[in-house]
Amino acid sequence: MNSTLKSLFLDQLADMYDSEHRITKALPKLIETATCKELKTALESHLRETEGQIGILERVFKTFDEKPNQTRCDAIVGILSEGDTIVKKNKKAPTVNAAIIAAAQKVEHYEIATYGCLRAWANTLGNNEAAGLLEEILDEEKAADQSLNELSEEKNEEALEEVEVGSARR
Ligand code: FE
Ligand code: ZN
Ligand code: FE
Numbered sequence: 001m002n003s004t005l006k007s008l009f010l011d012q013l014a015d016m017y018d019s020e021h022r023i024t025k026a027l028p029k030l031i032e033t034a035t036c037k038e039l040k041t042a043l044e045s046h047l048r049e050t051e052g053q054i055g056i057l058e059r060v061f062k063t064f065d066e067k068p069n070q071t072r073c074d075a076i077v078g079i080l081s082e083g084d085t086i087v088k089k090n091k092k093a094p095t096v097n098a099a100i101i102a103a104a105q106k107v108e109h110y111e112i113a114t115y116g117c118l119r120a121w122a123n124t125l126g127n128n129e130a131a132g133l134l135e136e137i138l139d140e141e142k143a144a145d146q147s148l149n150e151l152s153e154e155k156n157e158e159a160l161e162e163v164e165v166g167s168a169r170r
Pocket of ligand 2: 015016072073074075076
């Protein structure tokens with residue numbers, strides 16, 4: 001079967017359209033579980049951005065005269081499921097915020113990889129409007145990852161200190 005670059009692009013776009021929907025459903029649980037106020041705030045603001053990204057993706061489909069299409073993203077299903085497990089396992093432990101940051105950063109890195117490809121392909125396909133919209137999303141994902149990096153410095157330290165104190169746990 002022959003696939004054109006445009007069909008590859010549209011497949012991956014539908015993949016991310018599905019991913020963003022799943023992420024908006026997963027983030028509230030992480031926000032609720034986080035015990036660090038700055039982490040809650042960072043995740044809340046990225047949840048609002050994520051809702052906006054669904055709308056931006058719809059505009060990207062439109063620039064190709066396509067209706068928004070959603071196909072199950074197995075990768076994000078796996079990343080979110082693993083994140084759910086690691087967060088559950090660390091719930092009520094001093095490591096909870098470190099675990100949430102790790103789970104969230106895996107999502108951001110997956111998004112950065114895919115949006116990077118999508119933006120490059122939009123350029124190759126000569127659709128500059130789509131490339132610009134995808135870059136908007138890409139910049140939000142990178143900024144979200146960066147704010148998680150900053151929070152992790154402090155939260156990882158907390159997790160380490162308390163693990164030493166509470167070594168009876170394991
Ligand atoms: Fe996103
Ligand atoms: Zn995917
Ligand atoms: Fe994101």
